[in-house]
Amino acid sequence: MAQGRKGKLNYRCPRCLMREIDMDMLYDREADEYYCLRCSFVGDEQEVLRLNAQFREKYRDRTKRITSF
Secondary structure, eight states, X not given: OXXXXXXXXXXXXXXXXXXXXXXXXXXXXXXXXXXXXXXXXXXXHHXXXXXXXXXXXXXXXXXXXXXXX
16 A cells, blocks of 8 residues: 555555554554544554564465465
């Protein structure tokens, strides 16, 4: 998804991303936090980055072919 406006970077919603839904979060300047319109997730930038890093950890080996366990 492309960013709709200039300013702070749009992040993907961590809760929606865990359910494989690609939803951008919106930024509230007054409260200095990000929020999702779909699932009502609210968090600051550090919380969003932490949860998105957790998502990347889950899928880090998706491009590797695993032949033995």
